[in-house]
Amino acid sequence: MPKVLLEASRIYYRYRSHSPLVLHKLDMRVESGSITAILGPNGAGKSTLLDLCLGWKTPEKGSLRLKGREISSYSRREMGRMMSLVPQNERVGFDYTVLEYLLLGRAPHLAQLEMPEDADVGIARKALRQVGLLELQYRSASKLSGGEHQLLMIARALVQEPELLLLDEPTSQLDPGNRHRIVTLLSSLAARGMTILFTTHDPNLAADISTHALLLKDGHVIKCGGQKEVLTGEHLSRLYNVNMQVITHRGKSIVYTEDTP
Amino acid sequence: MDKIRSRQRLKLSVLLLLLLVSLALAVLTGRYPRPGLLSPGLIRNDPLAMGLVLNLRLPRVLAAALLGAGLAAAGTVFQMLFANPLVEPGFLGVSQGAAFGASLSMVMFSSALWAVQLSAAVCALAGLAFSYLIARHFKFGGWVLRLILAGIAVSALFSSGVGIIKYLADPLSQLPEITFWMLGGLWGVDWKQVNSILPVSLAGLAILYGYRWRLNLLSMDDRTAFSLGLAPFRERILLLFTATVVTSAAISISGIVGWVGLIVPHISRRLISSDARAALPASMLIGSIYIVICDTAARTLLDGEIPLGVLTSFLGAGLFIVLLTRRQLKKGKQSAESFT
Numbered sequence: 271m272p273k274v275l276l277e278a279s280r281i282y283y284r285y286r287s288h289s290p291l292v293l294h295k296l297d298m299r300v301e302s303g304s305i306t307a308i309l310g311p312n313g314a315g316k317s318t319l320l321d322l323c324l325g326w327k328t329p330e331k332g333s334l335r336l337k338g339r340e341i342s343s344y345s346r347r348e349m350g351r352m353m354s355l356v357p358q359n360e361r362v363g364f365d366y367t368v369l370e371y372l373l374l375g376r377a378p379h380l381a382q383l384e385m386p387e388d389a390d391v392g393i394a395r396k397a398l399r400q401v402g403l404l405e406l407q408y409r410s411a412s413k414l415s416g417g418e419h420q421l422l423m424i425a426r427a428l429v430q431e432p433e434l435l436l437l438d439e440p441t442s443q444l445d446p447g448n449r450h451r452i453v454t455l456l457s458s459l460a461a462r463g464m465t466i467l468f469t470t471h472d473p474n475l476a477a478d479i480s481t482h483a484l485l486l487k488d489g490h491v492i493k494c495g496g497q498k499e500v501l502t503g504e505h506l507s508r509l510y511n512v513n514m515q516v517i518t519h520r521g522k523s524i525v526y527t528e529d530t531p
Numbered sequence: 532m533d534k535i536r537s538r539q540r541l542k543l544s545v546l547l548l549l550l551l552v553s554l555a556l557a558v559l560t561g562r563y564p565r566p567g568l569l570s571p572g573l574i575r576n577d578p579l580a581m582g583l584v585l586n587l588r589l590p591r592v593l594a595a596a597l598l599g600a601g602l603a604a605a606g607t608v609f610q611m612l613f614a615n616p617l618v619e620p621g622f623l624g625v626s627q628g629a630a631f632g633a634s635l636s637m638v639m640f641s642s643a644l645w646a647v648q649l650s651a652a653v654c655a656l657a658g659l660a661f662s663y664l665i666a667r668h669f670k671f672g673g674w675v676l677r678l679i680l681a682g683i684a685v686s687a688l689f690s691s692g693v694g695i696i697k698y699l700a701d702p703l704s705q706l707p708e709i710t711f712w713m714l715g716g717l718w719g720v721d722w723k724q725v726n727s728i729l730p731v732s733l734a735g736l737a738i739l740y741g742y743r744w745r746l747n748l749l750s751m752d753d754r755t756a757f758s759l760g761l762a763p764f765r766e767r768i769l770l771l772f773t774a775t776v777v778t779s780a781a782i783s784i785s786g787i788v789g790w791v792g793l794i795v796p797h798i799s800r801r802l803i804s805s806d807a808r809a810a811l812p813a814s815m816l817i818g819s820i821y822i823v824i825c826d827t828a829a830r831t832l833l834d835g836e837i838p839l840g841v842l843t844s845f846l847g848a849g850l851f852i853v854l855l856t857r858r859q860l861k862k863g864k865q866s867a868e869s870f871t
Contacts, residue, residue: 324754324757324758325757326754326758346757346760347760348760349760350758350759350760350761351760353758354758354759355754355755355758357754357755357758360752360754360755361751361752362751363614363747363750363751364611364614364616364750364800364805365800365805366747366805366806367535369533369535370747370804370805370806374747374748374751374759375759377745377748377759377760377761378760382745383741383742383745385743385744385808391533408534408535430759430760436758
């Protein structure tokens with residue numbers, strides 16, 4: 271039986287005490303080594319779920335366990351070593367070089383007043399090589415293109431050497447070339463045993479790389495499980511309120527929207 | 532070690548050397564026995580020259596170095612924690628809070644150094660806390676904009692408070708004291724004053740220096756910093772508190788010396804790096820050199836003394852205009868939410 275890395279049971283979440291519930295009685299299991307896609311329309315609660323997994327938000331009720339232990343019982347540094355986040359976009363405060371930016375990912379491995387050393391620089395360079403940006407190591411991180419910056423954020427997350435990689439809509443602002451690069455990279459990371467959990471608006475991205483999927487609508491899970499079982503025309507049509515079909519071409523699933531007659 | 536870090540270390544060593552040279556020249560520069568440089572040989576032979584150097588010039592030059600390092604370090608910390616190159620302690624109610632606290636002490640309690648320092652520090656921290664709390668309740672703009680607007684409002688409130696205190700002050704004794712304090716300067720600084728701020732300033736600078744790499748992490752947005760294993764709120768509060776204490780300790784003996792915390796971090800980022808591992812020590816060194824030179828000019832250029840705060844504001848504003856018109860401020864991409 272596959273090992274469960276992250277398990278959410280009966281999670282309830284709302285932004286403020288009297289505001290409506292954003293997540294209702296949510297259950298989720300993320301298996302070690304899996305790639306799980308969280309799909310849902312705008313406002314479904316996808317990013318909120320990711321924030322709960324990260325520990326950035328705290329559920330009102332329910333239990334969220336990482337390797338069998340409540341997330342809240344981990345120290346901040348332990349959490350930083352267990353999982354890393356690739357946000358949708360972020361503010362880069364100042365004009366760091368690519369290497370300086372990547373070294374930020376070593377923070378959870380260093381004590382409070384410790385600074386990165388040669389070994390950490392080696393780990394950062396290895397991550398840069400993995401994402402194909404090694405030749406840009408001395409370039410200003412703020413001068414990279416959108417696609418390069420997305421790869422850079424993934425590289426920084428890899429520098430954290432996490433067991434679980436969280437990505438918030440990793441390809442939402444990318445052209446097809448850069449999208450393909452990210453897809454290949456995530457697939458190769460998963461092949462090496464990394465567990466990946468990502469949100470997306472793009473069912474084709476989920477079909478391309480995920481092993482598991484979770485469909486979220488208005489804070490409720492409407493389906494979760496293996497990719498083939500979840501990403502069906504029927505489920506996706508119910509999720510997005512449009513007629514969606516899934517066809518298989520050369521062994522790959524392709525999702526498309528069909529006009530209602 | 533990568534080549535950029537080696538180059539940064541070399542530049543920092545050059546700055547340290549320049550600081551030592553400027554300290555030595557500042558101690559020798561003055562109007563005794565005639566305007567210009569004092570010969571080192573004369574110091575050995577002339578007891579008056581020796582006394583002048585050891586008891587008047589040396590404490591003043593060291594105070595200038597400490598003041599410059601403190602203001603510039605605090606400016607760097609504020610800019611990095613708020614991820615905004617236009618922030619400095621003066622913009623967040625800290626300097627005006629300290630001014631209010633110092634004037635309040637001079638008029639209501641005591642002009643004793645410890646009382647002025649304590650009152651300035653408490654009110655500077657109150658200024659920062661008010662700016663922060665008011666910004667949280669503003670219903671307009673992004674976080675940094677709200678913080679700056681709240682800082683402007685709090686500074687204005689403290690300024691009006693200073694106005695009332697000046698109105699109530701004794702025009703013959705207290706009012707000149709407050710006015711000179713507000714102009715900023717290091718005249719009359721002696722060993723007693725230097726010693727009174729030395730422990731707090733050095734401890735504060737050491738804490739900021741120790742945290743210099745983490746400033747890079749804290750310049751990222753909260754969610755990113757959190758995902759990197761930090762407790763961003765707790766660490767920001769610690770560093771803001773330390774930077775405010777360093778600022779108020781320095782200005783408790785100098786009065787308001789403006790623009791250093793804004794301009795020097797820009798210069799150090801441009802000359803050395805945006806990475807705070809190098810930018811923070813560079814700011815401390817450049818800040819020290821800048822104030823040592825300005826203060827030496829302030830006491831030697833004319834027969835009478837030019838207030839240091841007037842000189843740094845004049846030069847700082849000029850440099851600010853030049854920096855902003857010549858090139859974009861050296862910082863990265865910034866998401867629209869920071870300003871809007």
